[in-house]
Amino acid sequence: xxxxxxxxxxxxxxxxxxxxxxxxxxxxxxxxxxxxxxxxxxxxxxxxxxxxxxxxxxxxxxxxxxxxxxxxxxxxxxxxxxxxxxxxxxxxxxxxxxxxxxxxxxxxxxxxxxxxxxxxxxxxxxxxxxxxxxxxxxxxxxxxxxxxxxxxxxxxxxxxxxxxxxxxxxxxxxxxxxxxxxxxxxxxxxxxxxxxxxxxxxxxxxxxxxxxxxxxxxxxxxxxxxxxxxxxxxxxxxxxxxxxxxxxxxxxxxxxxxxxxxxxxxxxxxxxxxxxxxxxxxxxxxxxxxxxxxxxxxxxxxxxxxxxxxxxxxxx
Numbered sequence: 001x002x003x004x005x006x007x008x009x010x011x012x013x014x015x016x017x018x019x020x021x022x023x024x025x026x027x028x029x030x031x032x033x034x035x036x037x038x039x040x041x042x043x044x045x046x047x048x049x050x051x052x053x054x055x056x057x058x059x060x061x062x063x064x065x066x067x068x069x070x071x072x073x074x075x076x077x078x079x080x081x082x083x084x085x086x087x088x089x090x091x092x093x094x095x096x097x098x099x100x101x102x103x104x105x106x107x108x109x110x111x112x113x114x115x116x117x118x119x120x121x122x123x124x125x126x127x128x129x130x131x132x133x134x135x136x137x138x139x140x141x142x143x144x145x146x147x148x149x150x151x152x153x154x155x156x157x158x159x160x161x162x163x164x165x166x167x168x169x170x171x172x173x174x175x176x177x178x179x180x181x182x183x184x185x186x187x188x189x190x191x192x193x194x195x196x197x198x199x200x201x202x203x204x205x206x207x208x209x210x211x212x213x214x215x216x217x218x219x220x221x222x223x224x225x226x227x228x229x230x231x232x233x234x235x236x237x238x239x240x241x242x243x244x245x246x247x248x249x250x251x252x253x254x255x256x257x258x259x260x261x262x263x264x265x266x267x268x269x270x271x272x273x274x275x276x277x278x279x280x281x282x283x284x285x286x287x288x289x290x291x292x293x294x295x296x297x298x299x300x301x302x303x304x305x306x307x308x309x310x311x312x313x314x315x316x
Contacts, residue, residue: 039247119304
Protein backbone atom coordinates (compact mmCIF):
# COMPACT_ATOMS: atom_id res chain seq x y z
CA UNK A 1 0.00 0.00 0.00
CA UNK A 2 1.37 3.39 -0.99
CA UNK A 3 -0.40 5.85 1.27
CA UNK A 4 -3.63 7.14 2.76
CA UNK A 5 -6.00 9.92 1.87
CA UNK A 6 -8.82 11.90 3.43
CA UNK A 7 -12.01 10.86 1.66
CA UNK A 8 -14.61 13.06 3.38
CA UNK A 9 -15.27 15.29 6.38
CA UNK A 10 -18.30 16.04 8.53
CA UNK A 11 -19.24 18.46 11.28
CA UNK A 12 -21.79 19.02 14.02
CA UNK A 13 -22.15 22.21 16.04
CA UNK A 14 -24.74 22.00 18.83
CA UNK A 15 -27.72 24.27 19.10
CA UNK A 16 -26.86 27.36 21.12
CA UNK A 17 -24.69 29.92 19.33
CA UNK A 18 -23.32 32.20 22.02
CA UNK A 19 -21.87 35.63 21.26
CA UNK A 20 -19.16 37.38 23.21
CA UNK A 21 -21.36 40.13 24.63
CA UNK A 22 -23.48 37.60 26.52
CA UNK A 23 -20.41 36.26 28.34
CA UNK A 24 -18.89 39.71 28.77
CA UNK A 25 -22.09 40.97 30.39
CA UNK A 26 -22.19 37.98 32.74
CA UNK A 27 -18.53 38.44 33.75
CA UNK A 28 -18.83 42.25 33.85
CA UNK A 29 -16.19 42.64 31.14
CA UNK A 30 -15.84 45.47 28.67
CA UNK A 31 -17.35 44.63 25.26
CA UNK A 32 -14.55 43.63 22.91
CA UNK A 33 -12.44 42.11 25.68
CA UNK A 34 -12.89 38.47 24.56
CA UNK A 35 -12.11 39.06 20.91
CA UNK A 36 -9.02 41.05 21.83
CA UNK A 37 -7.75 38.33 24.20
CA UNK A 38 -8.68 35.22 22.19
CA UNK A 39 -9.81 36.12 18.66
CA UNK A 40 -13.17 34.45 19.35
CA UNK A 41 -16.43 36.10 18.34
CA UNK A 42 -18.89 33.21 18.64
CA UNK A 43 -19.00 29.71 20.07
CA UNK A 44 -21.52 26.87 20.36
CA UNK A 45 -22.91 25.37 23.55
CA UNK A 46 -24.84 22.12 23.80
CA UNK A 47 -28.29 22.45 25.30
CA UNK A 48 -29.67 18.96 25.86
CA UNK A 49 -27.46 17.13 23.37
CA UNK A 50 -25.41 14.19 24.58
CA UNK A 51 -21.78 13.87 23.53
CA UNK A 52 -22.40 10.60 21.69
CA UNK A 53 -25.24 12.20 19.72
CA UNK A 54 -23.23 15.15 18.43
CA UNK A 55 -20.40 12.76 17.57
CA UNK A 56 -22.81 10.64 15.52
CA UNK A 57 -24.34 13.69 13.84
CA UNK A 58 -20.90 14.70 12.56
CA UNK A 59 -20.61 11.21 11.05
CA UNK A 60 -24.09 11.57 9.53
CA UNK A 61 -23.02 14.85 7.92
CA UNK A 62 -19.92 13.12 6.52
CA UNK A 63 -21.95 10.21 5.13
CA UNK A 64 -24.48 12.54 3.49
CA UNK A 65 -21.69 14.43 1.71
CA UNK A 66 -19.96 11.20 0.71
CA UNK A 67 -23.18 9.80 -0.75
CA UNK A 68 -23.92 12.99 -2.69
CA UNK A 69 -20.60 12.47 -4.48
CA UNK A 70 -21.93 9.20 -5.87
CA UNK A 71 -20.46 6.80 -3.32
CA UNK A 72 -22.27 3.64 -2.21
CA UNK A 73 -22.93 3.87 1.54
CA UNK A 74 -23.77 0.16 1.86
CA UNK A 75 -20.35 -0.60 0.39
CA UNK A 76 -18.73 1.95 2.72
CA UNK A 77 -20.20 0.25 5.78
CA UNK A 78 -18.76 -3.08 4.65
CA UNK A 79 -15.33 -1.48 4.15
CA UNK A 80 -15.33 0.47 7.41
CA UNK A 81 -13.13 -1.52 9.77
CA UNK A 82 -12.25 1.05 12.44
CA UNK A 83 -14.07 3.81 14.30
CA UNK A 84 -11.90 5.79 16.67
CA UNK A 85 -13.08 8.73 18.78
CA UNK A 86 -10.86 11.30 20.49
CA UNK A 87 -12.38 13.24 23.37
CA UNK A 88 -11.56 14.85 26.70
CA UNK A 89 -15.08 15.26 28.05
CA UNK A 90 -16.84 11.93 27.77
CA UNK A 91 -18.73 10.55 30.74
CA UNK A 92 -19.37 7.28 28.89
CA UNK A 93 -16.84 4.62 29.86
CA UNK A 94 -18.62 1.51 28.59
CA UNK A 95 -19.76 1.22 25.87
CA UNK A 96 -17.71 4.02 24.33
CA UNK A 97 -18.74 6.72 21.89
CA UNK A 98 -17.13 4.84 18.99
CA UNK A 99 -19.17 1.77 19.85
CA UNK A 100 -22.31 3.91 19.95
CA UNK A 101 -21.53 5.20 16.45
CA UNK A 102 -20.92 1.64 15.26
CA UNK A 103 -24.32 0.58 16.56
CA UNK A 104 -26.09 3.57 14.98
CA UNK A 105 -24.43 2.75 11.64
CA UNK A 106 -25.56 -0.88 12.03
CA UNK A 107 -22.06 -2.23 11.48
CA UNK A 108 -21.72 -5.63 13.19
CA UNK A 109 -18.00 -6.28 12.78
CA UNK A 110 -15.74 -3.32 13.40
CA UNK A 111 -12.95 -2.17 15.71
CA UNK A 112 -14.30 0.67 17.86
CA UNK A 113 -12.37 2.55 20.51
CA UNK A 114 -12.21 5.90 22.31
CA UNK A 115 -8.91 7.53 23.26
CA UNK A 116 -7.91 10.18 25.79
CA UNK A 117 -4.89 12.26 24.76
CA UNK A 118 -5.91 15.80 25.63
CA UNK A 119 -6.49 18.42 22.96
CA UNK A 120 -4.08 16.53 20.71
CA UNK A 121 -6.28 13.43 20.74
CA UNK A 122 -7.41 13.76 17.12
CA UNK A 123 -3.78 13.66 15.97
CA UNK A 124 -3.19 10.42 17.87
CA UNK A 125 -6.45 8.95 16.58
CA UNK A 126 -5.66 9.89 12.98
CA UNK A 127 -2.24 8.26 13.21
CA UNK A 128 -3.67 5.08 14.74
CA UNK A 129 -6.16 4.91 11.85
CA UNK A 130 -3.31 5.35 9.37
CA UNK A 131 -1.37 2.47 10.93
CA UNK A 132 -4.38 0.15 10.78
CA UNK A 133 -4.91 1.03 7.12
CA UNK A 134 -1.22 0.82 6.26
CA UNK A 135 -0.94 -2.69 7.70
CA UNK A 136 -4.09 -3.62 5.76
CA UNK A 137 -5.99 -4.63 8.89
CA UNK A 138 -8.78 -2.30 7.79
CA UNK A 139 -9.70 -0.69 4.48
CA UNK A 140 -11.33 2.49 5.73
CA UNK A 141 -11.52 4.25 9.11
CA UNK A 142 -13.64 6.92 10.75
CA UNK A 143 -11.75 9.37 12.96
CA UNK A 144 -13.96 11.56 15.17
CA UNK A 145 -13.02 14.39 17.51
CA UNK A 146 -15.74 15.48 19.90
CA UNK A 147 -16.01 17.54 23.06
CA UNK A 148 -18.76 19.12 25.11
CA UNK A 149 -16.78 21.51 27.28
CA UNK A 150 -19.53 23.90 28.34
CA UNK A 151 -20.73 21.49 31.02
CA UNK A 152 -17.29 21.48 32.64
CA UNK A 153 -16.67 25.23 32.72
CA UNK A 154 -16.70 27.35 35.82
CA UNK A 155 -18.81 30.14 34.35
CA UNK A 156 -16.99 32.65 36.57
CA UNK A 157 -13.51 31.53 35.49
CA UNK A 158 -12.40 34.03 32.83
CA UNK A 159 -9.53 31.78 31.73
CA UNK A 160 -11.85 29.03 30.46
CA UNK A 161 -15.32 30.59 30.18
CA UNK A 162 -14.35 33.00 27.40
CA UNK A 163 -12.57 30.36 25.28
CA UNK A 164 -14.16 26.92 25.36
CA UNK A 165 -16.84 25.65 23.02
CA UNK A 166 -18.65 22.44 22.00
CA UNK A 167 -18.59 20.54 18.73
CA UNK A 168 -17.72 17.44 16.75
CA UNK A 169 -15.82 16.73 13.54
CA UNK A 170 -15.46 13.48 11.61
CA UNK A 171 -12.95 12.36 8.98
CA UNK A 172 -13.15 9.35 6.68
CA UNK A 173 -9.72 7.97 5.85
CA UNK A 174 -8.84 5.32 3.25
CA UNK A 175 -5.91 3.90 1.38
CA UNK A 176 -4.41 5.64 -1.61
CA UNK A 177 -2.77 4.06 -4.63
CA UNK A 178 -0.55 7.13 -5.02
CA UNK A 179 2.74 7.80 -3.27
CA UNK A 180 1.61 10.41 -0.77
CA UNK A 181 3.84 11.90 1.91
CA UNK A 182 2.97 11.00 5.50
CA UNK A 183 5.33 11.86 8.37
CA UNK A 184 4.53 12.22 12.07
CA UNK A 185 6.07 13.66 15.22
CA UNK A 186 3.91 12.72 18.19
CA UNK A 187 5.13 13.10 21.77
CA UNK A 188 3.91 13.32 25.34
CA UNK A 189 5.51 14.93 28.38
CA UNK A 190 4.42 14.50 31.98
CA UNK A 191 6.57 16.87 34.06
CA UNK A 192 4.17 19.84 33.77
CA UNK A 193 1.00 17.90 33.03
CA UNK A 194 -1.12 19.58 35.74
CA UNK A 195 -1.24 22.96 33.96
CA UNK A 196 -4.33 21.75 32.07
CA UNK A 197 -6.62 19.18 33.68
CA UNK A 198 -10.14 17.83 33.35
CA UNK A 199 -11.73 15.08 35.44
CA UNK A 200 -15.17 13.53 34.99
CA UNK A 201 -17.86 15.73 36.58
CA UNK A 202 -15.30 18.38 37.53
CA UNK A 203 -14.53 21.77 36.00
CA UNK A 204 -11.63 22.23 33.61
CA UNK A 205 -8.56 23.82 35.15
CA UNK A 206 -6.11 25.74 33.00
CA UNK A 207 -3.03 27.71 34.01
CA UNK A 208 -3.22 30.15 31.10
CA UNK A 209 0.28 31.58 31.46
CA UNK A 210 1.97 28.17 31.57
CA UNK A 211 -0.22 26.77 28.77
CA UNK A 212 0.75 29.72 26.57
CA UNK A 213 4.46 29.20 27.31
CA UNK A 214 4.19 25.49 26.51
CA UNK A 215 2.08 26.00 23.39
CA UNK A 216 4.34 28.54 21.68
CA UNK A 217 7.57 26.68 22.37
CA UNK A 218 6.90 22.94 22.13
CA UNK A 219 4.76 23.26 19.01
CA UNK A 220 7.47 25.12 17.12
CA UNK A 221 10.08 22.59 18.22
CA UNK A 222 7.77 19.79 17.14
CA UNK A 223 7.12 21.22 13.68
CA UNK A 224 10.81 21.93 13.05
CA UNK A 225 11.62 18.32 13.98
CA UNK A 226 8.82 17.11 11.72
CA UNK A 227 10.11 19.10 8.75
CA UNK A 228 13.62 17.79 9.36
CA UNK A 229 12.36 14.20 9.47
CA UNK A 230 10.49 14.74 6.20
CA UNK A 231 13.37 16.68 4.62
CA UNK A 232 10.90 19.37 3.57
CA UNK A 233 11.18 23.16 3.78
CA UNK A 234 8.33 24.98 5.46
CA UNK A 235 7.86 27.02 2.27
CA UNK A 236 6.58 23.82 0.64
CA UNK A 237 3.73 23.59 3.16
CA UNK A 238 0.41 24.92 1.88
CA UNK A 239 -1.30 25.15 5.27
CA UNK A 240 -0.67 24.42 8.91
CA UNK A 241 -3.95 23.41 10.52
CA UNK A 242 -3.51 23.87 14.27
CA UNK A 243 -5.65 23.05 17.25
CA UNK A 244 -7.73 26.20 17.61
CA UNK A 245 -6.59 27.14 21.10
CA UNK A 246 -6.30 30.92 21.10
CA UNK A 247 -5.57 33.40 18.32
CA UNK A 248 -2.65 34.87 20.27
CA UNK A 249 -1.05 31.43 20.53
CA UNK A 250 -1.50 30.73 16.81
CA UNK A 251 -0.04 34.13 15.90
CA UNK A 252 2.95 33.47 18.16
CA UNK A 253 3.52 30.05 16.55
CA UNK A 254 3.45 31.61 13.07
CA UNK A 255 5.84 34.33 14.17
CA UNK A 256 8.32 31.86 15.66
CA UNK A 257 8.15 29.72 12.51
CA UNK A 258 8.76 32.90 10.48
CA UNK A 259 5.72 32.31 8.25
CA UNK A 260 2.82 34.50 7.17
CA UNK A 261 -0.27 34.10 9.35
CA UNK A 262 -2.22 33.23 6.19
CA UNK A 263 -0.39 29.89 6.13
CA UNK A 264 -2.07 29.05 9.46
CA UNK A 265 -5.70 28.10 8.93
CA UNK A 266 -7.73 29.82 11.64
CA UNK A 267 -11.45 29.50 12.30
CA UNK A 268 -11.50 30.05 16.07
CA UNK A 269 -13.40 33.32 15.57
CA UNK A 270 -16.60 31.41 14.69
CA UNK A 271 -16.01 28.04 16.38
CA UNK A 272 -14.22 28.74 19.64
CA UNK A 273 -11.84 26.23 21.20
CA UNK A 274 -13.42 22.79 20.87
CA UNK A 275 -10.42 20.75 22.06
CA UNK A 276 -10.40 17.40 20.18
CA UNK A 277 -12.95 18.60 17.64
CA UNK A 278 -11.05 21.68 16.49
CA UNK A 279 -8.82 20.11 13.80
CA UNK A 280 -11.52 17.98 12.09
CA UNK A 281 -13.90 20.96 12.18
CA UNK A 282 -11.17 23.04 10.53
CA UNK A 283 -10.62 20.36 7.86
CA UNK A 284 -14.35 20.36 7.16
CA UNK A 285 -14.47 24.16 6.88
CA UNK A 286 -11.46 24.20 4.55
CA UNK A 287 -13.04 21.59 2.29
CA UNK A 288 -16.27 23.59 2.12
CA UNK A 289 -14.24 26.69 1.22
CA UNK A 290 -12.34 24.64 -1.43
CA UNK A 291 -8.99 25.62 0.08
CA UNK A 292 -7.37 22.20 -0.30
CA UNK A 293 -6.26 20.67 -3.59
CA UNK A 294 -4.73 17.34 -4.52
CA UNK A 295 -1.01 17.41 -3.91
CA UNK A 296 -1.10 20.14 -1.24
CA UNK A 297 1.22 19.42 1.66
CA UNK A 298 -0.41 20.25 4.99
CA UNK A 299 0.52 19.93 8.65
CA UNK A 300 -2.04 18.97 11.29
CA UNK A 301 -0.88 20.30 14.66
CA UNK A 302 -2.29 19.23 18.01
CA UNK A 303 -1.21 20.33 21.47
CA UNK A 304 -2.63 20.47 24.95
CA UNK A 305 -3.48 18.40 28.01
CA UNK A 306 -1.12 15.59 28.72
CA UNK A 307 1.06 17.37 27.87
CA UNK A 308 0.63 16.00 24.36
CA UNK A 309 2.11 17.56 21.26
CA UNK A 310 1.68 15.99 17.85
CA UNK A 311 2.03 16.94 14.21
CA UNK A 312 1.30 15.11 10.99
CA UNK A 313 2.64 16.17 7.61
CA UNK A 314 0.54 14.69 4.86
CA UNK A 315 -0.11 15.18 1.20
CA UNK A 316 -3.71 15.92 0.36
